[in-house]
Amino acid sequence: MTFCLVLKAFYTPSLVIAIILYIYKAITNIHINLKTPINFKMMQDVWTQLGPTIAAIMFTWTMYQNYFPHELRGHIRRYTDKLVSYFYPYMHIIFYELETEGWFERSKAYVAIERYLSKNSSTQAKHLKANAVKDGQSLVLTMDDHEEITDEYKGEKVWWISSQKPTSRQIISLHREDEKRYFKLKFHKKNRDLITNSYLKYVLDEGKAISVRERQRKLYTNNKGDGGGYRYRGGRMWSGVVFEHPSTFDTLAMDPNKKQEIIDDLETFSKSKDYYAKIGKAWKRGYLLYGPPGTGKSSMIAAMANFLKYDVYDLELTSVKDNTELRKLLIDTTGKSIIVIEDIDCSLDLTGQRETNKKKKEEEDKGKNEEDAVKEKMKKGGEVKEKQSEVTLSGLLNFIDGLWSAIGGERLIVFTTNYVEKLDPALIRRGRMDKHIVLSYCCFESFKVLAHNYLDVVESHVHFPEIRRLLEETNMTPADVAENLMPKSSKENAETCLERLIKALETAKEEAKLKAEEEERAKAAEKEKEEKDREEKKEVTATEEAKNADGVNEKDNGFKENGDVNKD
Numbered sequence: 129m130t131f132c133l134v135l136k137a138f139y140t141p142s143l144v145i146a147i148i149l150y151i152y153k154a155i156t157n158i159h160i161n162l163k164t165p166i167n168f169k170m171m172q173d174v175w176t177q178l179g180p181t182i183a184a185i186m187f188t189w190t191m192y193q194n195y196f197p198h199e200l201r202g203h204i205r206r207y208t209d210k211l212v213s214y215f216y217p218y219m220h221i222i223f224y225e226l227e228t229e230g231w232f233e234r235s236k237a238y239v240a241i242e243r244y245l246s247k248n249s250s251t252q253a254k255h256l257k258a259n260a261v262k263d264g265q266s267l268v269l270t271m272d273d274h275e276e277i278t279d280e281y282k283g284e285k286v287w288w289i290s291s292q293k294p295t296s297r298q299i300i301s302l303h304r305e306d307e308k309r310y311f312k313l314k315f316h317k318k319n320r321d322l323i324t325n326s327y328l329k330y331v332l333d334e335g336k337a338i339s340v341r342e343r344q345r346k347l348y349t350n351n352k353g354d355g356g357g358y359r360y361r362g363g364r365m366w367s368g369v370v371f372e373h374p375s376t377f378d379t380l381a382m383d384p385n386k387k388q389e390i391i392d393d394l395e396t397f398s399k400s401k402d403y404y405a406k407i408g409k410a411w412k413r414g415y416l417l418y419g420p421p422g423t424g425k426s427s428m429i430a431a432m433a434n435f436l437k438y439d440v441y442d443l444e445l446t447s448v449k450d451n452t453e454l455r456k457l458l459i460d461t462t463g464k465s466i467i468v469i470e471d472i473d474c475s476l477d478l479t480g481q482r483e484t485n486k487k488k489k490e491e492e493d494k495g496k497n498e499e500d501a502v503k504e505k506m507k508k509g510g511e512v513k514e515k516q517s518e519v520t521l522s523g524l525l526n527f528i529d530g531l532w533s534a535i536g537g538e539r540l541i542v543f544t545t546n547y548v549e550k551l552d553p554a555l556i557r558r559g560r561m562d563k564h565i566v567l568s569y570c571c572f573e574s575f576k577v578l579a580h581n582y583l584d585v586v587e588s589h590v591h592f593p594e595i596r597r598l599l600e601e602t603n604m605t606p607a608d609v610a611e612n613l614m615p616k617s618s619k620e621n622a623e624t625c626l627e628r629l630i631k632a633l634e635t636a637k638e639e640a641k642l643k644a645e646e647e648e649r650a651k652a653a654e655k656e657k658e659e660k661d662r663e664e665k666k667e668v669t670a671t672e673e674a675k676n677a678d679g680v681n682e683k684d685n686g687f688k689e690n691g692d693v694n695k696d
């Protein structure tokens with residue numbers, strides 16, 4: 129029996145089990161032998177018997193550790209494990225916290241499991257650890273070492289144990305503790321396929337999804353680089369700040385049907401990973417937002433990011449040196465993000481670059497030569513102007529849907545513009561910009577959203593019919609409507625704000641009328657001038673024709689006279 133116990137005690141936890149078993153056996157023996165209830169005297173006897181036995185076990189253990197050859201110990205351990213596993217119906221999988229390769233970073237699998245278990249941990253574990261996330265704004269609770277919690281998957285029970293073991297002292301650990309922390313998953317042998325094929329994937333996916341949901345989202349902008357590898361801000365291509373824009377689809381003023389259509393579209397996109405894979409399309413979607421200034425294009429991007437819980441990469445195209453740098457920037461973005469290029473029509477001269485008729489090319493070449501000459505002149509004079517971006521339309525087209533664009537997945541690319549007609553059709557064709565959304569002047573439905581948000585006027589108001597009429601008769605951007613609805617002092621209430629809006633709408637209507645009249649007058653004057661020019665031109669042509677006719681007659685006469693002379 130003692131030999132068996134020693135055999136079982138090849139590693140410390142087993143040693144503890146062995147001691148417990150021994151105590152139990154000693155007590156039951158006494159109980160059986162004496163047929164008396166266990167009392168204090170008996171316990172004393174147990175301890176008297178136990179002391180030398182434990183000492184013997186410890187001695188044997190130390191001898192074993194110190195004097196048994198390493199290989200032999202390995203063999204013994206292997207056979208003991210086999211023996212134990214023969215009777216033991218459970219299997220274990222271990223997930224270490226630190227990667228053994230590289231710089232001992234935290235393993236992604238461990239982090240995902242930690243997040244996945246956080247819910248069960250907080251309800252089941254007695255000892256918890258708290259880790260700060262979102263830059264210290266919230267806490268994630270995980271079970272502390274030597275805690276065990278259970279989980280259930282498709283009706284089968286599994287156990288998760290958190291533990292740690294000391295690492296070799298020769299390893300210089302950059303981590304906070306010189307210990308190897310790990311999660312151990314215990315499950316019944318019969319569930320082997322279920323766990324390895326399905327449960328583990330589920331845990332990792334869920335863990336990652338929780339991390340993404342609860343992460344601190346960022347707003348990035350590209351750093352200006354020299355194109356040769358060196359970049360500002362510690363070599364990073366993007367620098368980010370915490371994304372805190374409060375715009376949501378609830379605060380966005382637009383036609384409710386159109387709004388719902390966009391929400392549905394976004395939701396479908398975010399859940400369509402498998403569908404995109406099935407149809408052989410990169411998991412990305414392009415949105416073109418266009419409309420006059422102040423109609424909510426930027427607000428909509430923020431609302432999209434908040435709805436999908438994505439990061440935002442605000443790409444400043446003019447700071448990108450060339451197409452290669454643009455590609456590198458794309459590779460440096462993560463999935464679950466929106467890449468935004470605002471005012472695409474102003475970013476670069478991307479219009480008409482595909483119109484390659486000869487004349488245009490010649491003109492361009494001519495212009496280029498002149499430009500080069502000016503640059504050369506400036507250099508000589510010591511004036512070195514900042515380098516212009518060399519990003520081309522084809523570079524941008526590749527950025528949107530070239531081979532590289534598939535990297536990372538789950539990405540929205542959003543362009544905004546005030547002048548959609550200025551853009552090259554290739555840039556905004558479906559497939560590149562899949563959904564075109566026009567954001568226009570404030571309609572009555574949009575106004576109602578703003579009135580609700582800004583003044584808490586929910587259903588109706590006595591001024592609403594008049595505002596409705598005025599909004600139908602004149603164009604006012606949601607930005608202007610919002611500004612009029614915003615109380616400017618504590619004395620102002622819904623009534624005063626709505627009255628101010630009515631006044632502003634009337635003024636806008638009047639101004640629009642005057643402008644239209646002015647334009648009408650200008651048009652009429654232009655027409656009149658054109659008419660006059662045409663008349664003058666007609667007169668000039670008629671005079672010239674008359675003159676020419678006179679000239680021909682004179683010539684004819686001359687010929688006749690000359691002919692007569694020759695004849696003579």
Ligand SMILES: Nc1ncnc2c1ncn2[C@@H]1O[C@H](COP(=O)(O)OP(=O)(O)OP(=O)(O)O)[C@@H](O)[C@H]1O
Binds near residue numbers: 379380382607
């Ligand atoms: N549709 C809208 N819903 C709610 N608020 C809006 C809307 N449009 C504009 N606003 C308000 O007007 C401000 C300006 O809007 P925003 O920056 O989104 O306009 P934009 O279309 O991006 O303009 P620009 O073309 O000049 O960039 C926002 O801060 C917001 O308060």
Ligand SMILES: [Mg+2]
Binds near residue numbers: 425426427470544
């Ligand atoms: Mg904007």
